[in-house]
Amino acid sequence: MHNVGFFVYPGHQLLDLAGPLAAFEAATQVAGPPLYGLEVLSRAGGLVRSSSGVPVATEPSRDANVNTLVISGGDIAPMLLPDETQAVARLASTTSRIASVCTGAFLLAEAGMLDGKRATTHWRMAHRLQRSYPAVEVDADKIFITDRNVWTSAGVTAGIDLALALIEADHGLELTRQVARELVVYHRRAGGQSQYSPVSQMEPESDRIRIALAFARDRLHEPLPIERLADAAHLSLRQFGRAFRRETGETPARAVERLRIEAARVRVQDGSEPVEAIAQAVGFTDPERMRRAFIKHYGMAPQAVRRIARQAGKPEVNSS
Template identity: 50%
Template sequence: MKKTIGLLLFPGFQIVDLAAVTVFEVANAMPGGPYYEMHMLSEHGGPVASSSGVAVMTQPFSAPGFDTIMVAGSMELIQASAPFVDFLRDASRASRRTASICTGAFLLAEAGLLEGRRVTTHWALARELQRRYPKTRVEEDRIFIEHDHVWSSAGMTACIDLSLALVEADYGVELAREVARKMVVYHRRTGGQSQFSALLELEPKSDRIQTALTYAKRNLRKALSVDELADAASLSRRQFSRAFRLETGQSPAKAVETLRVEAARNMIEEGNHAIDVVAREVGFDDPERMRRAFLRAYGVPPQAVKRAARAAA
């Protein structure tokens, strides 16, 4: 029996959130499908314009009766109408689970659905969500969170990770993996993964420095000397060192440490690996060096990150 999903839209919604629908569409085309039935909903029905100006045809709100109710997000915070909030509240109570994308978490909170629950949203607005709704437990550096049948995700493309997680929860990891492969998604990010990326933070401006950083990220277990990185960038050692610092504001050694710390944190949060195994896998000579790097990056040792991940799980 197909699971029904109602996606609530409003004028000015962020159209990239429709990528969440694509996950369910692709799942339906897999062997054994269709698995889902999608309904685009709005307060009055008819075409609803996104923030980009592209409109989507919707059905008007009706008697709630969906397996999953989802709320889209927006580029700017919007003030939802009373009928919208009322329907969301009623639909959530009548559904097996509720989910928000990006700033849709604000609408869940307005409907009183987040009190005492762990929740995430776009990192740029996480603190505002906590300020407005102090009874929520906002975690600003998460891709998605599920707490007591309420799911929430970060912004933009995190809606894909959220929907893949919903598919996995419904039909298993193999189907979710096949959907991700069909969508040419490199992998489904786990909920605990950081919204931030060391490569984005470094923000190299040239292809050659980007190539060197990508090479480093793929070969963290290696020593990654400046000469090796310069070779990957097809530059002399002197040219590479000068260009690297100009473009990233860091030395190559510091940037490699940043990549290693990020990879180590992901391993710790996503698995049950021993600390010394993590240190070896990401290229630290020993756990003590990794501990010092964690203190510089996060202010806490790896063991504290591991305890926090266990507590969240």
Template identity: 50%
Template sequence: MRHVGVVVFPGFQILDMVAISVFELANLVAGQPEYQVEVISEHGGTVRSSSGIEVVSRPFGDPAYDTVVVTGAMEIAPSSPGMLAFLNDALAASRRTTSICTGAFVLAEAGILDGRHATTHWAYSGELQRRFPGARVDDDRIFIVDGTVWTSAGMTACIDLCLALVENDLGTAVSRAIAKKLVVYHRRTGGQSQFSAMLDLEPKSDRIQSALSYAKNHLREPLTVEQLADVAHLSPRQFSRAFRDETRQSPAKAIEALRVEAARAMLEAGRHSMEAVAIDTGFVDTERMRRAFLRAYGQPPQAIKRAARAL
């Protein structure tokens, strides 16, 4: 059985506790106890989160876990010497050391991120790099694996991180089954951007939202204005006007953003050829995809694929 220690401290973010559900469901899906999870803190007892919700924890003891998961916080504060010492002991004694969101600051303060690739919530990545220049911070990744150290982006990215941990241990089928039970899409790849084209567009009406959702799920199709207008139950003229009013973009530009985002995720997953990605995301040919990447990222898809392989 794999022993998982979830590290909390005063002011930790309660949302990070959802990570425990991934391991709980892994036991259920596997049909046997694969993980034993305990919440731990420096002194044990009740620990209050930033939201005021309290959790009961055990005090630090033997640092030899299979996986140590350090939670994040809404406000970053210095860690205690006891916390830093425990994490360094755990790094040496445990198979994996991980952090959620701003938990990366705790690992960095312990010196664990020196010379390592790491990520955190996009809003804090600049501060992490400034305070700990020895870390190699990437502000646009869902999670990063560097040796035995795993770091994740903020908030719900803890689900992606833990699904990836379980997939690493028990395989893709178990990870997918857990994602289904959690009612989430199968986990985002570590290289996927923290930013979402759908969120950036921010449609205000259900009609435009439904058209965009349809487009995201049918990227291989031509996706004409007439086709999307039909989904939104509007005339093409009404649809184009409403779309621009709500998203500040033309339908063509928005569809390109969705295609580029999907293509980038496929390329960073590393399992697809350029030609396959171009076809699957509706670009049809690699040259059209290359031009779209240059507009979106200022670099061709080959460069993004190489960068993902380097992590």
């Protein structure tokens, strides 16, 4: 039996635990014979409050016998206390595979386990992870990343995608598809997590990068090559490209495309403007480019986005 240990601490996000837990549980149900032993661990054992206030019962991590260790995300300050970091480092030294959900990557980084590795975390915290741990190569636009025996995943529900990927590595495609069906999720989500995160909520460290983003946002309908953005930031092309990437986890070109898509999506969803007019207004040179960008980011064409928004505006209601 392969034992999966889930490590939590005061202020952990319950969904970061429950999502992967349900996936491993379903794998065992679907397969028949029990594939995974599941236990929830904390430093000292006993009831541990989640960020929502709901406590879960845990076992002390020092007694655990774990093959795969999964660190839940949650509030960062209590997670990074030295006692927690040491408990995880001790556990990790005995496991063959280590994974984190959401901000759980901070705990792995604090314990030095991500040094020289590629990793991801919640899109809103990616720049903070990169700044705090420069030896980690943070990529904010992945649902999950594998680097050697360390798996990190994006925010909250991405923990389910991570667990599906671990199950697929252990037991193959067909079982994993069945698990995904049980949970009513896609086996493999399209795109990275940046499709869920608005560029407008990126928080670059420096004023210069913030200025460049604001400059772009005000001129979406104009051509926005990296040279113009670097000029706006008063940086050389090379300085700008590096700083932008370091602070946002994205290239300038991708960020501009996402600004355009976000602006377009609001107009596609909420209005009745022709899609062609929207494409022009937000700076896509033609509607086909906008269509491809929508499919890449949202998994569907603008017309489908509009149709869903309309259907959702008329929900399935039988009012009496």
